[in-house]
Amino acid sequence: MALLKIKKPRSLVYIFIKKVKQEAKAVIFDWGRTLFDSEAKSEFPEAKEVLEHCAGKGYKMAVVSLVTQHANSTLKERKRQIAESPLKKFFEIALVTDTDKDALFEQVVKELGLPREEIMIVDDRTVRGIRYGTRRGHPTVWLQKGKFSGELPDAETGRPDYVISELKELLGIL
Numbered sequence: 001m002a003l004l005k006i007k008k009p010r011s012l013v014y015i016f017i018k019k020v021k022q023e024a025k026a027v028i029f030d031w032g033r034t035l036f037d038s039e040a041k042s043e044f045p046e047a048k049e050v051l052e053h054c055a056g057k058g059y060k061m062a063v064v065s066l067v068t069q070h071a072n073s074t075l076k077e078r079k080r081q082i083a084e085s086p087l088k089k090f091f092e093i094a095l096v097t098d099t100d101k102d103a104l105f106e107q108v109v110k111e112l113g114l115p116r117e118e119i120m121i122v123d124d125r126t127v128r129g130i131r132y133g134t135r136r137g138h139p140t141v142w143l144q145k146g147k148f149s150g151e152l153p154d155a156e157t158g159r160p161d162y163v164i165s166e167l168k169e170l171l172g173i174l
Ligand SMILES: [Mg+2]
Pocket: 030, 031, 032, 033, 034, 123, 124, 125
């Protein structure tokens, strides 16, 4: 009988990350402060390159947006921002709400029709997309940048698979 070898924790972490990279087939992006600069009210300059890269690799893409008092725009403005954005063409689904972001994620996951482990979530808020994703088995990327960069992951949000400080770092992940 062969003996089972127990791998070192470090190897296990590496294997897990490789698995995330190989399995993701779709990406759900947050809008405000992830793809779109809510303070300057324009798309982040690197957003187009990142989405083009993902499109070239065959990822299905969606965008979800929750408009709160932090959004620096009304629900109507946010809808127009996305509808008129040069980034819109990259998304199969774009949903905006001012109430329940988890409900938007649920709808997108259903429409994508893929297992959760194949759908990566990218968000600048640990308490929104990261929390949603880690609790349901999605790979997650926390963009630790800007207004909510101090909102550190905790037991409630779970630990994101990746932490990046610039959106462009996704080029090395996806
Ligand atoms: Mg955001």
